[in-house]
Amino acid sequence: MLDLFLTKNPKHQAILIVTASLILLTITVLLGYAFFLKGPTKHDAKKDKNFVTVPALVGKGMYVAKKKVESAGLKFEVDQWVNSKVYPIKHVISQKPLPNIKVKKGSRVIVNVSGGKDYYSENAIRQQSAVNNENLKPLPEPPIQPRLALIGRVVVIDPGHQRKTDLTKEPIGPGSKIMKVKNPGGTLGTVSKVPEYELTLSIAKKIRERLQMRGVKVVMTRESNDVDIGNIDRARIANNAKAELFVRIHANGDSNAEKSGISTLYPALNEWTAPIYDKSLKAAKIIQKSLIETTKQNDLGIVARNNMTGFNWSKVPVVLIETGFMTNPKEDVLLNSPNYQDHLAKAISDGIIKFLQTYPPRDRIFNSQ
Structure with a gap:
């Protein structure tokens, strides 16, 4: 192999140049593909003004949470209302993305909101599963007495x-x-x-x-x-x-x-x-x-x-x-x-x-x- 690098034979030199070029091209493509999959780094996100930090919303009232999200340049969306013995009615119990993550401006922040400890849907089984099953269709807002x-x-x-x-x-x-x-x-x-x-x-x-x-x-x-x-x-x-x-x-x-x-x-x-x-x-x-x-x-x-x-x-x-x-x-x-x-x-x-x-x-x- 060393003889190949030291050779003065024009044919061998051409092979060496082509081989080296292919290796460099392959490395460049692989690095670029890896960066594409990974996306911008935290450092890049910090520098990019189009990225903002997701605020912490869990435990906050829905009005306050919505205001925080919109003030950060993001969109507030309620996914579903769920039964909760811990959080009062109309308080956020979970969020996606998690707080302190950098996301692009205009991104959605999706929350689940407490309907209170006595909030039930059509049947108890569906209501109980709502807390953990994010694939369920959104539940209706807690019923309000007509008066x-x-x-x-x-x-x-x-x-x-x-x-x-x-x-x-x-x-x-x-x-x-x-x-x-x-x-x-x-x-x-x-x-x-x-x-x-x-x-x-x-x-x-x-x-x-x-x-x-x-x-x-x-x-x-x-x-x-x-x-x-x-x-x-x-x-x-x-x-x-x-x-x-x-x-x-x-x-x-x-x-x-x-x-x-x-x-x-x-x-x-x-x-x-x-x-x-x-x-x-x-x-x-x-x-x-x-x-x-x-x-x-x-x-x-x-x-x-x-x-x-x-x-x-x-x-x-x-x-x-x-x-x-x-x-x-x-x-x-x-x-x-x-x-x-x-x-x-x-x-x-x-x-x-x-x-x-x-x-x-x-x-x-x-x-x-």
């Missing part, structure tokens, strides 16, 4: 104020001679410098997302800051939607920078609000309680208001939530925290749902225009 069903229930969310100030006036109630400015502009964050209209829209969108996940139909009075709608117009949107509850989101302001806390306003009993008074009061109590229990903030209670245009023109139950004081430095920073806004949205949506569950769908106030 408590939220599918198709209508709620109107009104993010207070707008970018454009409107100092023209409108009557505070139908036929009233008392006039009030349409849109005085709202307050401004002492520290954040965020205007109230931006804050209220941010919170309102979070409330909408939570309600929609429960099947509630949500109508927004506005979805941008560049609108021009007065308080009569906002009430009419709720009336036209035949809302079961009209929820107005605001933030407070005061000359006393130390003043803080949450309050929920509702219409005082007067010539216009009598048909909606009882339910508005009920909603105010439920939502205020939910807010204080969730946020642990200063409880300013529920407050009846006689002079609010949006109340007096409403033909459906209505409340207005003052989420906090933007003129209080600490509370202003808190109100503009995405995490705290999530807490507010949860508390308000939980209160709304509890209110809706208090009354069956047929028991609505639909006064004619």
